[in-house]
Amino acid sequence: MKLFCYAVLPVEKPYITAWAKENNVDVEMISDELSKDNATLAEGFDGVSSEGITPVDESVYATFERFGIKQLAIRQVGVDNQDLAAAKKHGITLTNVASYSPRAIAEMGVTQAMYLLRKIGIYQQRMAAGNFAWDESTISTEIFNCTVGLVGAGHIGSATAQIYSALGAKVLTYDPFYDAALEPYTTYADLDTVLREADIISLHTPLLPSTKNMIAATAFQKMKPNSILINMARGELVDTGALITALKNKQIAGAGLDTLADEIDFFGLQKDCQETPSDYQILTQMPNVLVTPHVAFFTKLAIKNSMEIALNDAKTIINGDRSHNTVN
Ligand code: NAD
Numbered sequence: 243m244k245l246f247c248y249a250v251l252p253v254e255k256p257y258i259t260a261w262a263k264e265n266n267v268d269v270e271m272i273s274d275e276l277s278k279d280n281a282t283l284a285e286g287f288d289g290v291s292s293e294g295i296t297p298v299d300e301s302v303y304a305t306f307e308r309f310g311i312k313q314l315a316i317r318q319v320g321v322d323n324q325d326l327a328a329a330k331k332h333g334i335t336l337t338n339v340a341s342y343s344p345r346a347i348a349e350m351g352v353t354q355a356m357y358l359l360r361k362i363g364i365y366q367q368r369m370a371a372g373n374f375a376w377d378e379s380t381i382s383t384e385i386f387n388c389t390v391g392l393v394g395a396g397h398i399g400s401a402t403a404q405i406y407s408a409l410g411a412k413v414l415t416y417d418p419f420y421d422a423a424l425e426p427y428t429t430y431a432d433l434d435t436v437l438r439e440a441d442i443i444s445l446h447t448p449l450l451p452s453t454k455n456m457i458a459a460t461a462f463q464k465m466k467p468n469s470i471l472i473n474m475a476r477g478e479l480v481d482t483g484a485l486i487t488a489l490k491n492k493q494i495a496g497a498g499l500d501t502l503a504d505e506i507d508f509f510g511l512q513k514d515c516q517e518t519p520s521d522y523q524i525l526t527q528m529p530n531v532l533v534t535p536h537v538a539f540f541t542k543l544a545i546k547n548s549m550e551i552a553l554n555d556a557k558t559i560i561n562g563d564r565s566h567n568t569v570n
Contacts (some may be wrong), residue, residue, distance in 0.1 A: 244268045245556055246284040248276040248292035254317075257549040265557060276314075281305040289556040291315040295506065297323045303332035313337065313559040316569075317552040326570035337555040337567040341397040343544035347500075348401035350538035351474040352409075354498030355390075355442045358470045359383060363496075363529040383441065383468070386410030391440025392417075393433065393456070394447030394475065395424055402444055403427040414440060417447075437464040442472060449476035457481065462488035470496045474538045477503040482521045489528060496530035500538040509535040 243266075247258060250271040262269040270287070274280055275294035281302040284290050290311055292298075303325075306314065313335045316324065321338050329336050357363065361380040368375065390406045392399045392415040399417065406413050407427035415428040416436045437443065443465065447453045457471065458481035465471075471494055473480055482503050488494050502509075502522060515523075525531050555565040 243289070243557065243560060244287045245270070245289045245291060245553065246287040247271045248274060248280070248290070249294040254545055254549055257546045258553065261550055261553050265553070267553075267557065269553075276302060278302050278305075284311060285309050287311065289313050289315070289560045291317055291552050291556055293317040295320075295323050298325065300325060300328040300332070303329045303334045306334055307332040313556055315552040315556040315559075317548050321569050324570075330570045334570075335559050335565075335568055336570045337552065337559070337565050338569050339548045339551045340567065342547040342551060343539070343541060344397040344401040345405075346541040346544040347398045347474050347538040348405055350500060350534070351398075351402055351444050351472045351498065352405050354474075354500070354532050354534075355444070355470055355472050356385065357532060358496040358498055358530060359385065359388070359442070361530070363532065367529040388412070388441040389414060389439050391415075391431075391436035391443045392428065393436060393443065393445045395421060395428065396446065398474065399444075399446035400424055400427075402446060406442075411442075434464065437461055438466070441466065441468060442470050444472040445475045445479050447475055447479065449478050454478050455481045457485070459484040459487070462493050465494050467492055467495065469494050470498065472498045474498075474500045477501040477505050482525075486521060486524055489531065496532075497525070498532045499525065500534045501536050502533065505536060 245267055247269055250258060250273055255271060258269055258271060275296040276292040276298055277296055278299055278301045282305060284306060290306060292314065293316055312333060314329065316336060316338045319338055319340055321336060324336055326336060360382050364380055386409060389412045392403055392413065395403055395415045395417045403413050403415060403424055404427050413428040414431045414436050416431060416433045420430060456479055462484055485497060489497065526533050555567050558565045
């Protein structure tokens with residue numbers, strides 16, 4: 243069997259190479275994302291895999307069909323750049339990797355919450371300026387004395403609930419779908435209760451029309467002044483302007499953000515400071531805010547799992563079987 247992999251990062255190569263050896267499959271890799279200009283490189287291969295954000299048009303699937311290729315294994319969650327119906331029309335089964343390591347993202351959220359809870363950014367900024375003092379503004383709270391409010395408890399929210407619960411925190415969850423398996427770790431509540439009672443509010447919902455800007459001025463008005471907002475999910479869940487106002491007005495105590503609205507043009511790229519949007523600059527300069535460039539997923543296990551799940555799916559479909567990761 244021969245597979246062609248597009249959009250392979252240097253960090254992914256060793257995992258793909260190890261999988262290829264273990265599965266006795268020949269794999270060729272390039273770093274470029276799949277596009278209509280390079281789809282013909284897959285000629286002579288049994289299957290294909292890719293990731294990335296560049297939109298893929300129907301001609302790509304038509305090219306694969308011509309080469310007798312029956313699948314395209316996407317090595318990430320998002321398939322927004324794919325045309326699911328067009329792929330189906332050309333007999334291409336698309337698979338994604340819906341969950342590769344929920345713990346990776348959950349642990350990043352908890353890490354940021356602990357950093358903010360203990361005011362580490364404030365101490366760092368003070369100490370860099372020769373100020374070794376502490377005062378009533380930097381007094382902290384132990385995590386086991388906190389109430390954590392989760393908004394969304396699917397793969398990542400559930401893992402987050404388990405970690406906070408193991409640390410002794412009280413965990414409240416708002417999710418329209420009830421999961422009995424989470425009962426040992428959390429108490430379900432409505433969104434208002436979560437916002438009003440939580441010391442740490444952690445967002446884990448998908449970006450949907452119903453969740454866009456769900457955390458805006460009215461939500462910040464409900465939150466406790468000592469509360470911390472953690473967003474490891476999607477930037478657009480939060481109204482960034484309202485967040486900055488809430489931080490400036492001390493309506494909340496801090497924010498940990500692995501994702502920001504409109505990040506696609508910035509995160510993962512090297513940019514000149516002048517190009518950075520003003521709201522990014524304001525947030526990254528606040529000592530009670532942490533911004534990371536959408537790297538909560540970026541652990542060795544997550545990379546290994548996403549490579550293996552996608553390539554196993556490619557093999558499964560080439561062998562004529564079905565995959566539960568099929569999206570079209
Ligand atoms: P999931 O689909 O497993 O879970 C999402 C949960 O949100 C579901 O339980 C769903 O019922 C709930 N939900 C839907 N609408 C809601 C609403 N209005 N209010 C409250 N809950 C609602 O998703 P997941 O894999 O846990 O991913 C969660 C988020 O994390 C997504 O936004 C995803 O894009 C993001 N993510 C971020 C990273 C990263 O590196 N930062 C990596 C992977 C995923």
